[in-house]
Amino acid sequence: MGKHVIIVGGGATGVSLFSTLSGVTGISSISIVDPNPVGLGTAFGTTDPLLLCNTSVDVTSMDPNGESDLLGYLTGRGWPVHRDDFVPRYLIGQYCRERFLERRREAEQAGVRVRHHLSRAQAVSPIGAEGYAVELADGRRLCGTDVFLCPGLDRPVIPDVVRDHLGNPALAVSPYPVEGLRRLPENSRVLVLGSKLAAVDAALVLGRARHRVVMASGSGTLPAVRTRLRRPETPRLDTVAWSGLSPDSPSLERQVTRLVLTAVAQAANGTALRSQTSVAARPAERLAEELEIAMTGRAHWQDTIAEIIQTVNDISAAWRHTTRSAVLNQYRHLISRYISAIPVRNARLLLGHLTDGTLSVVPGIPQSVLPSRGGSGWQVRWDGAPAEHFDHIVCAAGYHKPALSRLSDGTLRLDGASGPRTDPYISSELRVCDPLTGKPERVWVLGAASHRRTAIVNYLNTAARQSKAVADRFAAAKPETTSLVGRLA
Structure with missing residues (x-):
């Protein structure tokens, strides 16, 4: 009986892992759990050509070795790109999506059953010697022999100063999808909380529409x-x-x-x-x-x-x-x-907005944010300064790294739910280990989920290198007898 693999997360990291695992012998089924279309996560799911990837084609590849696979993909489709170029993020989303469909077709032709479950994983529980059960947000229970945790960054950081106003239509908890920013009324005055990559994206989209934007963060500094x-x-x-x-x-x-x-x-x-x-x-x-x-x-x-x-x-x-x-x-x-750091093109656009006065960057987070009287917009006050009116606020302070915690019964929670828990131990091979014996379990963490073991994770080249190393070890491991059939319970 072959192995039944469950991959939690269908973004670029999940696709990179799927691409390497799909050709490993001894796998009967691969299930991918993600509420979004595979390949189109937060980072690369945008459709706006204005938004560039801030890493060059050379390192933005699901194959970490040799010439960039992304370079080959783009040039093969007529895009005149160089390894140093920064390309629109939607192209990388298309690349991930097409590579997934190609590898899926190859795997199914080889007899591997591939399924995508449109839901969010909440927990991973051991089920005796048989393997693991992945609990889905829609109530289903997916069973497998091996679980690979590849969730992306999809929980935005909400600054405390606006936390009490969640749900207000004039507050966006994230710049993405940017279609929401495009729908703002003309000549809006917008406060963007943050000054790094997500905030830069927000400023570029809003600046294109000639809105008046203030970026505010603790540092008040832009990327290099x-x-x-x-x-x-x-x-x-x-x-x-x-x-x-x-x-x-x-x-x-x-x-x-x-x-x-x-x-x-x-x-x-x-x-x-x-x-x-x-x-x-x-x-x-x-x-x-x-x-x-x-x-x-x-x-x-x-x-x-x-x-x-x-x-x-x-x-x-x-x-x-x-x-x-x-x-x-x-x-x-x-x-x-x-x-x-940001690409030169983005820097030019930002500098144009700063020069013409439609964009400003200030150090410090507002002392208070209150809805304006009458319910239109916000009254924002900085320490020692008079209140300013803004029509809209966008949170762009980044994303929380995926939460992973262990309950006393061995269950791994993926949703940050409250209650007694401990941080799981992750081995140098990116495997979750039993806290008592130290024995590695058949649960791996990759990409953003590996932040307790890997220093810099928000980088596709890191995920691609992890995927290859993990898949190589997985393929070399001795086969284990199992009675699972890759079922939903």
């Missing part, structure tokens, strides 16, 4: 600007030195800083780091300077980013979660600005 993000042809990092890092060293953060700066210096061929970035205080001035630096080929730091992400993920995988989190927190500002 880059012209590419690609894998290096020649490694620049000192892998021996990185491998020698001790998570228990009191100087760990200083050592990481030194290794990163050394790599940047090598990429820059002696160009000083201070000439690769801007320290201007005003957002418009800083954006203009960093746009000019990128366009004149002086943003050498960008050519170390892909290698740094991979190295940090690999090296820190063996660290304790608390150590990894502490180090990442020290570099949170750098991660949000440089690892999550």
Whole structure:
């Protein structure tokens, strides 16, 4: 009897895993659980060509090795793209969707039963020696021998200042889908809470319609600007030195800083780091300077980013979660600005809106937000300033990482429900382990769900590398006898 696989999440990570697992021998069925069409998750489900992926074609591929599979897909369909290009996100959604349909057809021709269940997974429960039951939000129960958790980022962060107003039609909990932003009345005044990638998307969509936008965040800073993000042809990092890092060293953060700066210096061929970035205080001035630096080929730091992400993920995988989190927190500002930098085209558009006065960026979150008298819009007050009127508010402060917790009976909750629970232990092979024996279970976590083991997860190349490694181990594992038939109970 073959294995019955359940993949929770049908976004890019789930498709990447499905693409590698679908050709593994010994699998009888694969079930995908996702309330959305497979391949069209939050990140790549948009249809607006204005919204670009902020990673280049080279690293935005479901195959982490060799030439970008996305590059081959696009050029094969007549798109004149280069490995360094940033393409509209809807193209990546199409790529994921078509790759899924292709691999599904191949798997079914090989006798594998493939099903997509349009629901949300809430829990995974062990069912003796037989395997696991995945509880669905619609009340169904899907049974399988092996479960792979690949949920995406779909729970938006709601700033406390607006939490009491959830449900108000003049408050959007997320910029997506952007069709909601397009329906705003002409010449609206909009407050966007956030200043990073989701907020940039919101500002671009609203700016195109000539709305007046204020972006507000604790930092009040925009991402840096880059012209590419690609894998290096020649490694620049000192892998021996990185491998020698001790998570228990009191100087760990200083050592990481030194290794990163050394790599940047090598990429820059002696160009000083201070000439690769801007320290201007005003957002418009800083954006203009960093746009000019990128366009004149002086943003050498960008050519170390892909290698740094991979190295940090690999090296820190063996660290304790608390150590990894502490180090990442020290570099949170750098991660949000440089690892999550924006393409030149987006920077140009933002700068145009800043220059013509339809966009402004302010540091700090409002002290209070109250519905305007009469029920039209909002009265927003910053500390020490008079109240301002806004017609609409958009939350764009990012997304919560997937919640995964274990109950006393061994059940894994995926929905963040309240009650006594513990954080599950995730092995270096991305498997959930029994808390008493340490024995790995037949439950894996990938992509955003692996954040307790993997440092930087919001990156398709990371998910693709995880998918290949997990599928290879899965294929090499000894077959186990099972009486499951991949059924719904």
